[in-house]
Amino acid sequence: MSSTPPPHSDTAMGTTLEPPLSEPIGLIAGWGRFPVIIAEKAKARGIPIVCVGIRGMADDKALRPLVTHFAWMRAAALNRPVKIFRKYGVRRWTMAGKFYKHRLLSPFRWITLLPDWRTVRFWYRRVRANNSDDSLLLAVIAESESVGLECISALDITPELLVREGLLTKLAPTPAQEADIAYGWFLAKEMGRLDVGQSVTVKDRAVLAVEAIEGTDRAIRRTAEYCKGGGFTVVKLAKPQQDRRFDVPTIGPQTIQTMKEVGAKVLAIEAGQTIIIDEQATIDLANRYGIVIVSRTDAQMKQAIAQHARLVSDQQS
Numbered sequence: 001m002s003s004t005p006p007p008h009s010d011t012a013m014g015t016t017l018e019p020p021l022s023e024p025i026g027l028i029a030g031w032g033r034f035p036v037i038i039a040e041k042a043k044a045r046g047i048p049i050v051c052v053g054i055r056g057m058a059d060d061k062a063l064r065p066l067v068t069h070f071a072w073m074r075a076a077a078l079n080r081p082v083k084i085f086r087k088y089g090v091r092r093w094t095m096a097g098k099f100y101k102h103r104l105l106s107p108f109r110w111i112t113l114l115p116d117w118r119t120v121r122f123w124y125r126r127v128r129a130n131n132s133d134d135s136l137l138l139a140v141i142a143e144s145e146s147v148g149l150e151c152i153s154a155l156d157i158t159p160e161l162l163v164r165e166g167l168l169t170k171l172a173p174t175p176a177q178e179a180d181i182a183y184g185w186f187l188a189k190e191m192g193r194l195d196v197g198q199s200v201t202v203k204d205r206a207v208l209a210v211e212a213i214e215g216t217d218r219a220i221r222r223t224a225e226y227c228k229g230g231g232f233t234v235v236k237l238a239k240p241q242q243d244r245r246f247d248v249p250t251i252g253p254q255t256i257q258t259m260k261e262v263g264a265k266v267l268a269i270e271a272g273q274t275i276i277i278d279e280q281a282t283i284d285l286a287n288r289y290g291i292v293i294v295s296r297t298d299a300q301m302k303q304a305i306a307q308h309a310r311l312v313s314d315q316q317s
Helices: 034-044 060-066 079-087 101-105 117-125 133-145 175-193 216-223 253-262 279-289 298-316
Strands: 008-011 014-017 025-029 049-054 069-073 092-096 199-203 206-210 233-236 266-270 292-296
Touching: 025 034, 025 079, 034 049, 034 060, 034 092, 049 060, 049 079, 060 069, 069 079, 175 199, 175 206, 175 233, 175 266, 175 292, 175 298, 199 216, 206 216, 216 233, 216 253, 253 266, 253 279, 279 292, 292 298
Parallel strands: 025 049, 025 092, 049 069, 233 266, 266 292
Antiparallel strands: 008 014, 199 206, 199 233
């Protein structure tokens, strides 16, 4: 194994790894298609992947054929990936897929999760820290760095997954939906700044639901409890302080399917900051269901929000 760092190149989207690599990249895989896509892209580029799947979340049947080594870990076993990565010569690692954080809050979690000694020590050190997503994951990254393992963004391997700017579907938003997008955009950025969640649902400039620990799909479903007629807008954005090493906003066919089931009509996402899993399939499904997908930049939306505020002010004066 080479002792020198692998080559890289800087792009507008960040640092992109160049194939082939002589050393493997570690992958901690959670739920969903994202870890599988990362493994597929890496294999196509000649990047060996050492994968540690979170038990009960990762899709091992899809991942095993794509990676050079696969192992399981319990959700509360931080020492497991450290041992596996060291065994196979991993110096850099990434994470992909959803982690169901609510399991860490379950009754008798110390018994059901069976944390290892590294996790117990890690948690004890953080006894006075908040357990927001950013705080928790940054602490996990710092723990890995303390043993010489560098965390990188999965987008270093697959920058092409970031969504382009523009209208992605055949249908465009109506003026009323545009107003809801602008209102939801402002709120979603504020929720992200507070590290609460990435998504809000809006109808007629009224907030219906704010994503928290449950995730986007469940927040969308919860909206249907209060908006039986559907027709609402979903806005999902990166946090203003988004760290691309984890929790990058992600949508895919499942997001569209959930929206269809509860009658949501518009999905607004942030260009260059959001991942689309199976992009063409996602757009095709949205077109079939008559759902709008728009991808905007934050600069564009700041102008739209300011314009909307002026219109409201003029109407009130």
